[in-house]
Amino acid sequence: MSHKTNLTMKRYSIRQLTTCLAVAATWASLFPVVAAGGQLEVVRDGKPACAIVIAERPSRAAHLAALELQSHVLKITGAELPLRHDGEPTRGARILVGESAATRALGLRGIDFAPQEYLIGFRSNALVLIGRDWSDTEANRREMGRTISDQRLADLRHKIDYWKAVGLPDRGPLELELPGVFDDQGTCYATYDFLERFCGLRWYGPTDLTSVIPKRGDLSVQGEDIRRAPALKHRNALSTASWPYLRGQWGKFTDAQAFLHWRRLRLGGEKWAANHTIHRRTIQTVLNDPEYQAQGPAKGLNLCYTNPKLVQALAQMARDYFDGKGELPAGFKALGDYFAIVPEDVAKYCACERCRALLDHGKDMKTGFFSSGEISDYWFSFVNAVARELRRTHPDKYLATLAYWNYAYPPRDFDLEPNVSISPCLHTCYYAIDDAMRENDMKFYRAWLAKPKAPVFLWNYYHHPMEPALIDKWKCFPNVMVHETARAARMFIQDGVRGIFECGEQDQLEHYVMIKLWDDPGLDTDTVLDEFFTLYFGHAAQPMNRFYRSIESIACNQSLYPPKLHKQDRNIAWRNLGTSDHMKRLAALMAEAEAQADTEIERQRVALWRNSIWKWMLDGRADYEARTARSNVKSGRPAEDTSPIDRATLDAWTAPFRSWHYYPDPIIPSDLKIPDHEKFHSFDVPTVFQLPGQPGKWFLSFIGFNGQGYNSFVAESTNLLQWTHPRLAMGFGPPNEFDHGGCVIGAFLYESYDLKAPRLLKQRDGQYWTLYGCYPRQGGYELRPGYEGVAVSDDGLTWRRARNTPILAVQDSDCGTWEKDCIYQPWLVDDGGRFYNFYNAAHGGTEQMGGATSTNLLDWKRFPGNPIVRNRPDGYDAQFCSDGKVFRDGDHWVMFYFGVGKEGAHIMAAFSRDLRQWTAHPEPLYKAGGHPGGLDKQYAHKIALVRHPANDTFYLFYCAVGNKGRCIGLLTSRPLP
Numbered sequence: 001m002s003h004k005t006n007l008t009m010k011r012y013s014i015r016q017l018t019t020c021l022a023v024a025a026t027w028a029s030l031f032p033v034v035a036a037g038g039q040l041e042v043v044r045d046g047k048p049a050c051a052i053v054i055a056e057r058p059s060r061a062a063h064l065a066a067l068e069l070q071s072h073v074l075k076i077t078g079a080e081l082p083l084r085h086d087g088e089p090t091r092g093a094r095i096l097v098g099e100s101a102a103t104r105a106l107g108l109r110g111i112d113f114a115p116q117e118y119l120i121g122f123r124s125n126a127l128v129l130i131g132r133d134w135s136d137t138e139a140n141r142r143e144m145g146r147t148i149s150d151q152r153l154a155d156l157r158h159k160i161d162y163w164k165a166v167g168l169p170d171r172g173p174l175e176l177e178l179p180g181v182f183d184d185q186g187t188c189y190a191t192y193d194f195l196e197r198f199c200g201l202r203w204y205g206p207t208d209l210t211s212v213i214p215k216r217g218d219l220s221v222q223g224e225d226i227r228r229a230p231a232l233k234h235r236n237a238l239s240t241a242s243w244p245y246l247r248g249q250w251g252k253f254t255d256a257q258a259f260l261h262w263r264r265l266r267l268g269g270e271k272w273a274a275n276h277t278i279h280r281r282t283i284q285t286v287l288n289d290p291e292y293q294a295q296g297p298a299k300g301l302n303l304c305y306t307n308p309k310l311v312q313a314l315a316q317m318a319r320d321y322f323d324g325k326g327e328l329p330a331g332f333k334a335l336g337d338y339f340a341i342v343p344e345d346v347a348k349y350c351a352c353e354r355c356r357a358l359l360d361h362g363k364d365m366k367t368g369f370f371s372s373g374e375i376s377d378y379w380f381s382f383v384n385a386v387a388r389e390l391r392r393t394h395p396d397k398y399l400a401t402l403a404y405w406n407y408a409y410p411p412r413d414f415d416l417e418p419n420v421s422i423s424p425c426l427h428t429c430y431y432a433i434d435d436a437m438r439e440n441d442m443k444f445y446r447a448w449l450a451k452p453k454a455p456v457f458l459w460n461y462y463h464h465p466m467e468p469a470l471i472d473k474w475k476c477f478p479n480v481m482v483h484e485t486a487r488a489a490r491m492f493i494q495d496g497v498r499g500i501f502e503c504g505e506q507d508q509l510e511h512y513v514m515i516k517l518w519d520d521p522g523l524d525t526d527t528v529l530d531e532f533f534t535l536y537f538g539h540a541a542q543p544m545n546r547f548y549r550s551i552e553s554i555a556c557n558q559s560l561y562p563p564k565l566h567k568q569d570r571n572i573a574w575r576n577l578g579t580s581d582h583m584k585r586l587a588a589l590m591a592e593a594e595a596q597a598d599t600e601i602e603r604q605r606v607a608l609w610r611n612s613i614w615k616w617m618l619d620g621r622a623d624y625e626a627r628t629a630r631s632n633v634k635s636g637r638p639a640e641d642t643s644p645i646d647r648a649t650l651d652a653w654t655a656p657f658r659s660w661h662y663y664p665d666p667i668i669p670s671d672l673k674i675p676d677h678e679k680f681h682s683f684d685v686p687t688v689f690q691l692p693g694q695p696g697k698w699f700l701s702f703i704g705f706n707g708q709g710y711n712s713f714v715a716e717s718t719n720l721l722q723w724t725h726p727r728l729a730m731g732f733g734p735p736n737e738f739d740h741g742g743c744v745i746g747a748f749l750y751e752s753y754d755l756k757a758p759r760l761l762k763q764r765d766g767q768y769w770t771l772y773g774c775y776p777r778q779g780g781y782e783l784r785p786g787y788e789g790v791a792v793s794d795d796g797l798t799w800r801r802a803r804n805t806p807i808l809a810v811q812d813s814d815c816g817t818w819e820k821d822c823i824y825q826p827w828l829v830d831d832g833g834r835f836y837n838f839y840n841a842a843h844g845g846t847e848q849m850g851g852a853t854s855t856n857l858l859d860w861k862r863f864p865g866n867p868i869v870r871n872r873p874d875g876y877d878a879q880f881c882s883d884g885k886v887f888r889d890g891d892h893w894v895m896f897y898f899g900v901g902k903e904g905a906h907i908m909a910a911f912s913r914d915l916r917q918w919t920a921h922p923e924p925l926y927k928a929g930g931h932p933g934g935l936d937k938q939y940a941h942k943i944a945l946v947r948h949p950a951n952d953t954f955y956l957f958y959c960a961v962g963n964k965g966r967c968i969g970l971l972t973s974r975p976l977p
Helices: 003-016 025-029 060-077 101-105 186-199 244-250 255-264 280-285 308-322 353-361 376-393 435-449 466-472 482-494 508-519 525-555 572-577 580-596 600-635 647-657
Strands: 040-044 050-054 083-085 093-097 118-123 126-131 159-161 175-177 219-222 226-228 234-236 338-340 398-403 420-426 457-462 499-504 681-689 698-705 710-717 724-730 742-748 767-775 787-793 828-831 834-843 846-854 880-889 892-901 904-912 939-948 953-962 965-972
Touching: 040 050, 040 060, 040 093, 050 060, 060 083, 060 093, 060 126, 060 175, 060 186, 060 219, 060 255, 093 101, 101 126, 118 186, 126 186, 159 255, 186 219, 186 255, 234 508, 244 466, 244 508, 244 600, 308 338, 308 376, 353 376, 376 398, 376 420, 420 435, 457 482, 482 508, 482 525, 508 525, 525 580, 525 600, 572 600, 580 600, 647 892, 647 904, 681 742, 681 953, 698 742, 724 742, 742 787, 767 828, 834 880, 846 892, 880 904, 880 939, 892 939, 904 953
Parallel strands: 050 083, 050 093, 093 126, 234 499, 338 398, 398 420, 420 457, 457 499, 681 939, 681 965, 710 742, 846 880, 904 939
Antiparallel strands: 040 219, 118 126, 118 226, 159 175, 681 698, 698 710, 710 724, 742 767, 767 787, 828 834, 834 846, 880 892, 892 904, 939 953, 953 965
């Protein structure tokens, strides 16, 4: 059965099945079923109504499955179903577990199922749970291999005391060898699916406390056949809860319980392994032939990957493995049809002439990220050589290797051999907070998907921030990103990825959701989450749900991370994420959950989360506060506050800008006739300034459109209301150059950027300065791509280029994906001699705000963390965050920008303490359509703000689009006479 067919059948079956359990409605919400056949009674009135039947010599999977079915039905109903061999007489209804004479009589044999495929089958007076199982034969036990973590196959056939492991030790010891994690065990899969789907079981952890086991006196089932297999074929998240969150949330458990938990979640599957195999130990003990040792400083760390003898040596090792000639040496990895070759984790390589030539070929494949392609040609040329040699004798076997670090990208000049299975290493734990990291990962991931003919597996990182926190002994903020993890899992399966290895460990719930989606990507993430909280925490479900989702919302909020560091360190974790305000809200939710937990098991489960994840957070916050206090005492001054800004502060800072009074008419009408430029209309982008020596006069720059492009104009006023003498300030640039389509001035260099200060132009090197937006082509409205330039003026009124090339361009090497389609309007800030450019830019139909810095106004470097003001889904700025104007307001900075999202274009505000980290208020300062005359019925955007000292009033000029066209409107903070 194909992968696509499996998924289609499962969705059909879910719609068609039903259960007669009458379990809580939430248990059925994930797997709704509809009656289609006769009812099979399992337990009636607390007594067995059927028997479990297995073969006289069952497979290990069938034996385990029968015991698991028996013990869980006992825990649900208190009734012990009798366990019979198929040679024993059995009356009444039967549950046939695994292949037996009874299933063969029905035409069902394990061998007829594909690997990992299974059946939940409804027959007359019988239920069949069957799939392909591993046969315990001498030949199968001779199969060798080593996993990613260097375990042998035999090590994964764990031996346990079954009754002790399931919490029923009074039934006596039962020594049981479990089916190997990577052995076929379709009958177990069928049984576990049945227990979840029809009996309401949920294994959220390895113990009864961390599992949901509904209690019933009667149990009966009916439905249609379900025949399927897990969507992802290799599922490796074999956690023993070695990290604090999962360890604490699972509570006390034994290794035997963890081993059972892996099987209940259907982890394992197809045999595959790839990890480092060429390293110090294997070089010393196995690959120690002097002829192919690396020359130079890499000797003992790496090998000469152009040496033909090394190619032969590794090809022969692979042949010996596939031919079953003994166990692999320690340090090598191979499972099933895959033999791994992966180099050491060091940046030292053979210095021989042949190796240097290949290494030199990749020097220009650096990306600026951890994952690049500098040695891709070098490494994969060696992999190909070994693969060609192996294919001569074993054409149906594969070499497995990673796409990792400086060989993450495919080679440029050749493809991999068809028997090379590649495994890209992806930084999935960063995807929610680091767009650039994700985009780089997706670039080489997609490139690999387009190339290999062999199966593709993934090595997915879930190690940050916990791993560095544990190493350096600090407490990180929980990196909950369950929705991003779910999105990625679905994408990988849809892309045809064969299997995934999880490197690292998540919290209890994200771990569970990921594994369930590996089995069935059709599950809805929020349904799985809500079901967990309802079933697991009962009366405390709502506050615990909000607690968890609040942590996710904080951890995944990109605006809370500094531009240069899209990850946590010990300060970012608690200065930016686990702030005092955030912790107070989370504490209230935890207290609410503790108060609402009604039963003993609910209280115990809340306590597990409180004593693990919440206590970890409290300790982390306390450590941060203690270190900050010590630092302040030592320095004699408070540390700089760059923490995110809480809602109460945002409300207080925006309050002065929310009560506006309307000026009835446009101050620059859309049909203004400018001498010698009468064809220009639809005026936009106002900016107010003054010139030294003219305290009673203001100037207003603005742009107009003539159907071909833009020109910048300037008008003057003595009262900020009547504007006269409009004239050209800066026109079209020369043909075939970056600003030929028009120039949009207005990002002036001011003497002060204080909110209440005069907008007085400042001279630098004897000239006035402005940054400007521009377009290279004429013939339309904002013809992409846009650029930014810098201009100077002798009088502050007419402007010319200061540089004949753009200061920001979409072709720049540091141009981000978010801005690759068009760069728009700048805004200049001078903060103590360091210049900042705040600009909006577009990717497709969305615009966001970014930043850049300069020391000379000519050469600019973008913020690494761009964009700094981002679109918010379903917000007033869901599509555009644009045209920011930044001023100093006391102890903080305010950016007035316009958002496009709900209900048009609106004037909004964001705030910062350091000009780099910005927090936007979710509500507009002024909504489009507020003007009673309909002036801004459609759009209210692109502001200029100035204070008139005579009446202590702020004048907010803005581009209004409504019943009088595109014009310049005015709002004031006080009513005008």
